[in-house]
Amino acid sequence: MQLTSRETAAKPLGISTVTVHAGEDRQKPGNSITDPIFCSATYTFPNTQSVIDFIEQKQPREEYGRYGNPGEKVVEKKLAALDGGESALLFSSGMAAIVGLLMAKLNAGDEVIFFDECYHRSREFCTKHLSRFGVTTHQVPAGDYEAMEAAITPATRLLVSESPTNPHLSVVDLERFADLGRRHDVETLIDATLATPYNVQPLTEGVDYVLHSATKYLAGHNDLLAGAIISTAEKLEPVRKLRGIMGAVNSPHNLYLLERGLKTFELRMQRQNENGIKIARFLEQHPRVEQVYYPGLESHRDHEVARRTMRGFGGLITFLVKDADWRQTGAIVDAVRIPRIGPSLGGVESLIEQPLVMSYYECTPEERKSFGIPDNMIRLACGIENPEDLVADIEQALESASL
Amino acid sequence: MDTSSLRFRTRAIHVGNEKEPRTGAVVPPVHVASTYIQPGAGTWGEYDYTRSGNPTRSGLEATLASLESGTRALAFSSGMAAIHAVTMLLRSGDHLLAGTDIYGGTYRLLHKILDRTGVEVSLVPATDLAKVEAAFRPETKLLWIESPGNPLMSITDIGACAELAHRHGAWLGVDNTFASPVLTRPLELGADIVMHSLTKYLGGHSDLLGGALVVRQQELYDQLYFVQNATGAVLSPWDAFLTSRGLKTLELRVREQSRSALRIAEFLAEQSWVERVLYPGLPGHPGHELAARQMQGGFGGMMSFELRGGFEAAQCFVESTRLFQLAVSLGAVESLIEQPAAMSHASYDPADREAHGIRDGLVRISVGLEAWEDLRDDLLQAAQAAGLAG
Numbered sequence: 001m002q003l004t005s006r007e008t009a010a011k012p013l014g015i016s017t018v019t020v021h022a023g024e025d026r027q028k029p030g031n032s033i034t035d036p037i038f039c040s041a042t043y044t045f046p047n048t049q050s051v052i053d054f055i056e057q058k059q060p061r062e063e064y065g066r067y068g069n070p071g072e073k074v075v076e077k078k079l080a081a082l083d084g085g086e087s088a089l090l091f092s093s094g095m096a097a098i099v100g101l102l103m104a105k106l107n108a109g110d111e112v113i114f115f116d117e118c119y120h121r122s123r124e125f126c127t128k129h130l131s132r133f134g135v136t137t138h139q140v141p142a143g144d145y146e147a148m149e150a151a152i153t154p155a156t157r158l159l160v161s162e163s164p165t166n167p168h169l170s171v172v173d174l175e176r177f178a179d180l181g182r183r184h185d186v187e188t189l190i191d192a193t194l195a196t197p198y199n200v201q202p203l204t205e206g207v208d209y210v211l212h213s214a215t216k217y218l219a220g221h222n223d224l225l226a227g228a229i230i231s232t233a234e235k236l237e238p239v240r241k242l243r244g245i246m247g248a249v250n251s252p253h254n255l256y257l258l259e260r261g262l263k264t265f266e267l268r269m270q271r272q273n274e275n276g277i278k279i280a281r282f283l284e285q286h287p288r289v290e291q292v293y294y295p296g297l298e299s300h301r302d303h304e305v306a307r308r309t310m311r312g313f314g315g316l317i318t319f320l321v322k323d324a325d326w327r328q329t330g331a332i333v334d335a336v337r338i339p340r341i342g343p344s345l346g347g348v349e350s351l352i353e354q355p356l357v358m359s360y361y362e363c364t365p366e367e368r369k370s371f372g373i374p375d376n377m378i379r380l381a382c383g384i385e386n387p388e389d390l391v392a393d394i395e396q397a398l399e400s401a402s403l
Numbered sequence: 404m405d406t407s408s409l410r411f412r413t414r415a416i417h418v419g420n421e422k423e424p425r426t427g428a429v430v431p432p433v434h435v436a437s438t439y440i441q442p443g444a445g446t447w448g449e450y451d452y453t454r455s456g457n458p459t460r461s462g463l464e465a466t467l468a469s470l471e472s473g474t475r476a477l478a479f480s481s482g483m484a485a486i487h488a489v490t491m492l493l494r495s496g497d498h499l500l501a502g503t504d505i506y507g508g509t510y511r512l513l514h515k516i517l518d519r520t521g522v523e524v525s526l527v528p529a530t531d532l533a534k535v536e537a538a539f540r541p542e543t544k545l546l547w548i549e550s551p552g553n554p555l556m557s558i559t560d561i562g563a564c565a566e567l568a569h570r571h572g573a574w575l576g577v578d579n580t581f582a583s584p585v586l587t588r589p590l591e592l593g594a595d596i597v598m599h600s601l602t603k604y605l606g607g608h609s610d611l612l613g614g615a616l617v618v619r620q621q622e623l624y625d626q627l628y629f630v631q632n633a634t635g636a637v638l639s640p641w642d643a644f645l646t647s648r649g650l651k652t653l654e655l656r657v658r659e660q661s662r663s664a665l666r667i668a669e670f671l672a673e674q675s676w677v678e679r680v681l682y683p684g685l686p687g688h689p690g691h692e693l694a695a696r697q698m699q700g701g702f703g704g705m706m707s708f709e710l711r712g713g714f715e716a717a718q719c720f721v722e723s724t725r726l727f728q729l730a731v732s733l734g735a736v737e738s739l740i741e742q743p744a745a746m747s748h749a750s751y752d753p754a755d756r757e758a759h760g761i762r763d764g765l766v767r768i769s770v771g772l773e774a775w776e777d778l779r780d781d782l783l784q785a786a787q788a789a790g791l792a793g
Contacts, residue, residue, distance in 0.1 A: 013774065013777055014773060016772040016773055017777045020771060020773055021726065021773070026725075026728070033609045033730055033732075033739075034609050223648065260610065264655065267655040267659055267772065268652065270655075340422060340429055342427070342429055347429070348651040349417070349420075349429055351429070383416060384651070385410075389409050389413040
């Protein structure tokens with residue numbers, strides 16, 4: 001038996017049953033219980049005729065590491081099953097995945113529309129690089145579906161958003177977003193890195209492509225980089241072909257660590273969601289906190305949509321410190337003892353950062369304002385530590401740093 | 404920071420994983436070096452040769468010591484290498500007393516290797532404290548127990564055994580592999596040495612072999628370290644890294660596995676094709692009350708049960724599951740199933756097997772992380788396939 005999706009069984013299988021078993025042969029090479037790591041750069045053929053058979057009859061098998069790897073196929077099947085998709089495609093990083101998709105799908109003269117709150121490197125690729133190839137990028141305010149619809153022209157090929165967005169945690173109404181694309185015959189892409197397939201299932205809402213930085217929750221241990229796109233096999237075919245040419249493939253060792261991380265994905269997400277809501281609620285009532293951005297809170301702009309469409313709200317929390325300038329805000333970041341200062345999120349270790357310093361230091365104050373990055377903003381990426389320890393630590397940091 | 408006040412899961416993630424100072428890497432690098440450059444001839448740095456010490460292994464050892472409430476730990480190439488190191492503390496003429504419900508490999512080490520060195524070995528049902536007390540001799544140096552025991556899931560009173568051992572001038576060693584430090588921390592109960600097969604719950608992903616010893620007394624650590632360094636059965640840096648990574652989700656895994664196992668045990672107990680279920684979480688288990696006191700918030704992911712039917716029925720049953728995979732070992736994300744009489748305890752002498760209650764129809768399962776309903780359905784269909792259930 002090889003499980004390939006949650007639904008092929010008589011009744012839907014549990015998420016952990018899927019992440020532990022999906023995509024794996026029950027009986028593996030050498031009869032080992034875990035998949036071997038195939039480090040092979042190339043794959044051998046027994047004779048000339050078998051090469052001809054491979055080329056003429058398209059017999060599925062490995063050929064060269066840049067085109068695929070047996071361990072990679074196992075992880076791709078797990079990710080496809082998790083997101084309720086037909087096929088998944090892995091890349092060496094989340095950015096390699098989105099670049100691979102955009103490069104495969106867009107031609108000179110095409111247009112892309114983004115909701116504006118999205119990862120700044122994705123935006124940068126579009127505005128600085130896709131533009132060099134004659135692709136036009138339009139940005140509309142996150143959550144403004146009318147503005148997005150108004151921006152669609154006959155040349156529009158792709159609508160892109162994150163959900164939730166980073167760092168404002170705005171939540172997209174996926175059904176509405178997908179419907180917008182369908183009505184105008186434009187494909188839709190959701191970067192669901194912050195939500196994960198545990199919390200949302202964009203494909204079942206009608207979105208065409210789901211993208212993940214698998215570096216984050218999917219791998220979950222802050223010890224590898226990976227990116228993935230999930231969609232239908234047909235839609236991914238040109239992306240897969242271009243990946244084989246561009247070569248942004250992941251290493252077999254990394255992919256094994258990703259596979260291993262997926263096996264505890266459900267448990268980690270349950271704790272991430274629990275830590276997220278507990279810490280967000282703690283921050284919201286703290287006198288030194290001006291505002292908390294967390295979609296699980298009633299006070300969040302998109303709480304209604306989030307409550308309706310998300311199973312949980314993840315481990316990322318953004319908050320503003322009351323009456324603090326950027327240095328005073330930095331002092332709080334410096335005063336925490338458990339979360340470490342660093343970019344990224346979704347691993348077992350909590351991380352903390354001040355967006356002004358970490359990602360927007362070289363921007364002008366006007367630019368930061370336009371991106372919605374105030375000086376007193378802190379982004380906390382919860383790990384899976386005990387919530388009581390994290391709350392106590394953040395509390396002492398808020399109270400020790402003198403404002 | 405002072406980590407002693409932090410909870411178990413937080414320590415599993417942070418202790419021994421301190422930030423790497425040169426690069427700030429949030430995950431410590433894997434130190435693969437076999438040897439280390441020394442400051443001068445005859446002047447030794449912190450590390451000199453990887454058999455004697457390795458930074459990646461040291462990080463893991465610090466985590467293990469914290470999780471087991473010990474002060475020092477040693478990581479070995481396998482669980483058997485760890486037990487073997489303990490037995491090397493004994494000398495010809497010493498006596499080792501062990502429980503009857505122990506891993507087959509330990510039984511083999513004690514009866515077929517250690518006996519050659521002139522160390523006397525005897526077994527006693529460790530659940531019966533009067534018998535344990537009576538079995539001590541003036542030359543007894545070590546009492547060795549497992550709780551829960553393997554494969555009968557007997558529960559031994561660790562605190563009482565520690566008292567008995569100390570009264571007779573012996574150490575108490577506990578193989579804590581089945582319970583894991585999430586549920587039981589023998590050093591807190593008075594044990595002198597805690598041993599683990601890291602291969603099982605601590606590594607947790609069926610992808611490494613390892614063993615560990617954890618102690619509180621520096622003197623005992625020094626003796627064990629001397630044995631490890633002299634005999635060389637150390638854990639590889641790669642496997643130390645994978646174990647450290649596994650420890651970060653240890654509590655989540657063990658608690659989930661315990662919850663699933665209890666539900667499965669309750670299900671099995673109601674089935675007509677099951678003769679008896681050996682799981683300390685069931686109120687009818689003879690060790691239930693003790694387990695409820697000694698194990699914290701769960702009874703573990705291991706259980707055995709006897710099928711109504713003999714060797715063949717059990718064999719057919721274990722070969723018919725679709726999610727449970729037929730293999731020895733335990734404690735990982737994948738559920739495993741086996742027949743102790745044919746597999747994990749085949750190294751017992753048949754007479755001892757019978758005497759210790761390891762019957763032909765006995766099946767042992769290790770509950771993994773799959774949804775418990777999926778595992779229940781799998782056991783039921785295997786019983787049907789084996790002609791046990793309608």
